[in-house]
Amino acid sequence: MTLYKLSPSQLTFAWDECPRCFYLDVVMGIKRPPAAFPKVFSRIDSLMKHLFAGKPTSAISPDLPPGEVTLQGKWVNSAPIRFDEIGAACYIKGAFDSLLAFKDGGYAVVDFKTSSPSQAHVAFYGRQLSAYAYALEHPAEKALAISPISRLGLLYLDPVDIDHSADHKRITYGGEMTWQEIPKDEQGFLDFMRQVLFILSQPDPPMSKESCPFCAYREDARRHGF
DSSP states (O other): OEEEEEOGGGGTHHHHHOHHHHHHHHHHOOOOOOOOOOHHHHHHHHHHHHHHTTOBGGGTOTTSOSEEEEEESOEEEBOOBOOTTOSEEEEEEEEOSEEEEETTSOEEEEEEEOSOOOTTHHHHHHHHHHHHHHHHHSBOTTSOOOOOEEEEEEEEEEEEEEEEOTTSSOEEEEEEEEEEEEOOOHHHHHHHHHHHHHHHTSSSOOOOOTTOHHHHHHHHHHHTTO
């Protein structure tokens, strides 16, 4: 049985954008050209981690149980995920944004997003958060193990205004902060992983998504003999 390494982000962007490209990447090592990712978003993510480090959970949202922001940017590595009827297995490896520890027991995995809140993000980013939660609760040997993960959530920073200092040497961005809780559903996550591993176990890649520009580019190149 082939064992593949999957990152939580692959289960969101890569899978949704095109299952064929996902298959080619994971199974055959044929990667898409890297997309441009503005450095400012990585910088904001780092500043958010620093801002909330060691803060009470009320700094994230007053609706959360009492607790503290404990771990940030830690790597997780899950035990293998496999299904008897499927000839492929995988493990999850990646680094989460932040972890909350509640005083009455339990933990929450939190991801920071620089965007406007959206209900559509619940299912999309829920896979990513569920992957981190699964890896923490079902770790590989000697990997980080934390349980129970009782909550998942997104903390949005939505930039809404801008100001500058009197000496014109400093600009300050202002943003609205929104907490969006994601329902934890381990069985739903495993059902999704069953679908993913079924695709990865096939001898040939699936059909491309019609909207995939990379597959369209490859098809045009083949059509012209390149």
